[in-house]
Amino acid sequence: MQADAATFDRITQALKTAQTPSSDFDLNKDAHLIAGLKTRPAGVLCALQEVEGSLQVILTVRSSALKHHPGQISFPGGKQEDSDADVVAAALREAREEIGLPSDIVEVLGCLPAHQTVTSFQVTPVIARIHGDFIVRPEPGEVAEVFRVPLAHVLDASRYSVQSRAWRGEMRHYFTVPYGPYYIWGATARMLRVLAEAVGQ
Template sequence: MATMCRRTDPRDPRDLLSVALSRATEPSSDFDLNDDAHLLANVKTRPAGVLCAVEDLGGVPHVILTKRSSRLKHHPGQIAFPGGKQDPGDADPIAAALREADEEIGLPPSHVEVLGTLPKHRTVTAFQVTPVIACVTAPFVARPEPGEVEEIFRVPLAHVLDRRNYSIQSRRWQNSMRHYFTVPWGPYYIWGATARMLRVLAEAVEVGQ
């Protein structure tokens, strides 16, 4: 059972994250550590939204993440936020993120307080992703959607907000070497777009400390 993200002291994650959101102004992308952004200069992007939901577990704020199904077309088996592309029925990327979180992990929109959004992140697969930062406000039972989510897990917020936990690594993709951020946690290899968006949040938090 997840519990709510509570206002317990001056380090309350709502206040910390809200201030950080006001500082994060520069968009990010999968190309930030690479020099090939020009290859997609004329490629039309598709809007998407992901939910960075913070919940309180025993007085310690955690971020909810998923391991994607290996059967998915985009980013199979990778660590990701709940979320996905914006459908015609979604009012905006925030609505898409909330809908997808409900479908993928069983988190009802009524149990979420949206604090704001980070600048958009462009992926190498041509998605323009809006990271939605939010707090879980009521208990819910996490339920992975079998076709999309292999596993749901939590990472302490403090871990992903500490820039010392990040490293830059590389691997070969489509005949070229690509560099990317990682922020591992236990057995979970958090990398790529998810790590880059978390890094943006970490940088914004650090500016105010």
């Protein structure tokens, strides 16, 4: 996808109309549990960076030592702390800490509806444009790897599939959108699919 003003205008307008929240329960029979869950706010940054004329999404491989979602692919981000003004501030702070992304080169385009996880987080995906380049510095102990995926890949609905695996004695279904050696699945894939649906409308 060529990076130009029209592309970002299209994404920004799509974010204004995306109204349907998502959750890890979307494809599973226990969706009724959402109403009873006590959740904690969190923010993740879906950062779009132009690389050689192509828009790329920055993703991370989480450390295998983490308590929540170890070894999985995710956006930079985390729970909102008391010092954060809101979930957007939390996403920007976490991106600074996790991958060394300076907040002063980040232009927030908007947010997708919050995504509820089975680990009781209410995660707001913050979509942003990166102006210029930066030195990636993965946070030791939290981030095992930082990589990029073409935005065109994750906006293509045909790239997604629904798969399943056993979790706590039950089969749970989830979206996947693999890219090369990277198995993007679960909450990250679900949020990317919401973005694809919004931009594709």
